[in-house]
Amino acid sequence: MQARTLRGWGWVHKWSSLVCTLFILLLCLTGLPLIFSHEIEHLTGSEIAAPPMPEGTPHIALDRVAAEAVKAYPGLVPLYFFAEEDLPDLWYVKLDTRVDTDESESRLILSDARTGAVVDVPAFDEGFMSVMYRLHVDLYAGLPGKLFLGFMGLLLVVAIVSGVVLYAPFMRKLRFAEVRRERAPRTRWLDLHNLLGIVTLVWALAVGFTGVINTWADLIFKGWQAEQVAALQAGDTRVLLTADASDAPAADGSLQTAVDRVLAAAPGMAISMIAYPGTLRATPEHVAVILRGDTPLTSRLTQALLVDPASGEVLEASARPWYVTALQLSEPLHFGDYGGLPLKVLWALLDVLTLVVLGSGLYLWLKRGSTEVRG
Structure with a gap:
């Protein structure tokens, strides 16, 4: 036997x-x-860097960054802001013809967080590293x-x-x-x-x-986003910051104020992504802000919060499920990034x-x- x-x-x-x-x-x-x-x-000189400016130059409001991006690309509207941990003075801004598109024809630009000027239009689909990445991730065959x-x-x-x-x-x-x-x-x-x-x-x-x-990432995130929207529609939410909270900036409808209220509700966190209302990663009425921790481990773990830009109320639609945590920890472990x-x-x-x-x-x-x- x-x-x-x-x-x-x-x-x-x-x-x-x-x-x-x-x-x-x-x-x-x-x-x-x-x-x-x-x-x-870094060795090939293709590393992205912010234009040189005096240290400590303050960042302008997100609304102004968005306005400069729209001025550079008339006819488009902003969908998302993305922040990279090692590029604190730059924003990735994603634009499209309207917020409720499938984003298949969207444009990604790099904007200076201190002036709003468009710094670059990254070409992620060109060069040797792009070929290596696509072969490693999806064999040029998508999902x-x-x-x-x-x-x-x-x-x-x-x-x-x-x-x-x-x-x-x-x-x-x-x-x-x-x-x-x-x-x-x-x-x-x-x-x-x-x-x-x-x-x-x-x-x-x-x-x-x-x-x-990692190969299940698209399906996992789409499922999590659907859970969040469903929980919000059903009223299954946790209020982290009320509309009349006195220790946070008063709501005025601007994107910057909405994000400031989220940061006030989740101290010790940093911005990873901001999604405009109506996009795939937000709801029709709320700005979605994805936050990350400030340590090597927690920087890989994100928390999704929703804020009503009109009222200023900050909500957590659903806590991060275990399978999303596993996904967020798996990518840096896969490439030895810790x-x-x-x-x-x-x-x-x-x-x-x-x-x-x-x-x-x-x-x-x-x-x-x-x-x-x-x-």
């Missing part, structure tokens, strides 16, 4: 590995430059491509788990980390495949599983070792004989 069980696990390991190997190889190869995306942008890569990631997890099951009985005959150098090349590669597979086990599981979660350059170097090293594991597994299958590959 034990031999039959091991043969079953061997079959699972072999076919889950074979089906996903070429795609996981592609993801590992494209993931390497993405780990160092910020460093590459179907993301879900397909997510399925390949699930197969990788199955291959890793089945490989661990096969590893224990296989290694009973050998010392840990032993590579039988005196044996045939296929045997040496088998030992190396098993050794590196165990060394990279935890990392490969973590990166593989977080990659799967610990600066040392962690990125470690991620790159483990990525290269995983490439060797995948390549050796493919070699073992191509050179298979009467004995099946185990481990």
